[in-house]
């Protein structure tokens with residue numbers, strides 16, 4: 001058995017975040033040190049309650065959840081409830097208690113600094129929490145093995161505006177801080193995700209009836225909403241693909257680019273701009289996942305969701 005990878009997941013559940021948490025827990029590839037929540041797809045109250053709801057579903061309440069930022073560093077919060085539903089999990093209306101701790105940033109710093117060896121930080125939502133942690137104590141970068149970020153688009157159009165992917169769009173200033181940080185960074189972009197769609201029928205393969213029915217209630221509305229908005233016939237798997245990059249990097253095509261985040265443009269705010277010139281800048285080269293094998297991901301997703309978690 002390979003040694004499990006120590007990770008911290010920052011997330012804004014969100015339907016695809018929920019599937020990503022299911023994959024991260026059931027894959028048995030990770031020691032999840034904590035879940036930190038951020039406002040993004042929906043409010044911090046909903047994202048935090050939803051994270052707890054999903055861990056309850058997975059019988060994984062040994063994993064602590066710390067709630068964080070309620071809004072971006074600058075400006076107002078833009079949510080995606082038109083995609084993820086009023087409460088953020090499709091047609092589900094979680095009734096579990098909302099337990100806000102408001103300490104995600106301090107907990108991130110504590111966990112990273114206290115860890116006996118470098119830890120991987122995975123961000124599945126806007127980068128507000130991680131940006132604040134870096135601003136508060138940049139020494140954490142010395143004990144981070146890799147920051148894996150779901151966000152951005154290089155050759156693909158945006159999905160929140162014509163130019164910007166949602167996570168970056170919600171907090172471009174935070175994204176600029178993280179992408180400039182002196183740490184190994186991997187960006188899982190819309191280029192890597194847009195060709196992968198999970199039809200509702202795919203979730204029929206989940207053997208655990210409670211997990212299957214909950215996942216389908218989350219995904220059904222998510223597909224309906226994106227069908228109207230993006231004429232897509234299946235669920236986009238942005239966040240599960242980000243987790244999958246860590247599970248099966250061999251299924252991923254990675255390029256290196258110097259990437260800037262636009263924070264000022266009237267029409268381009270939140271755009272991730274890679275220097276694709278013949279002689280590019282190399283001030284801040286990051287790893288960018290440009291493609292992930294869809295069939296491998298789809299079969300592995302169900303393989304892992306159907307295995308028991310080894311605590």
Ligand code: RIB
Nearest residue numbers: 014124125150166167238
């Ligand atoms: O653009 C997709 C990303 O924005 C995903 O993380 C989704 O959950 C939303 O947060």
Ligand code: CA
Nearest residue numbers: 014017124125
């Ligand atoms: Ca997300």
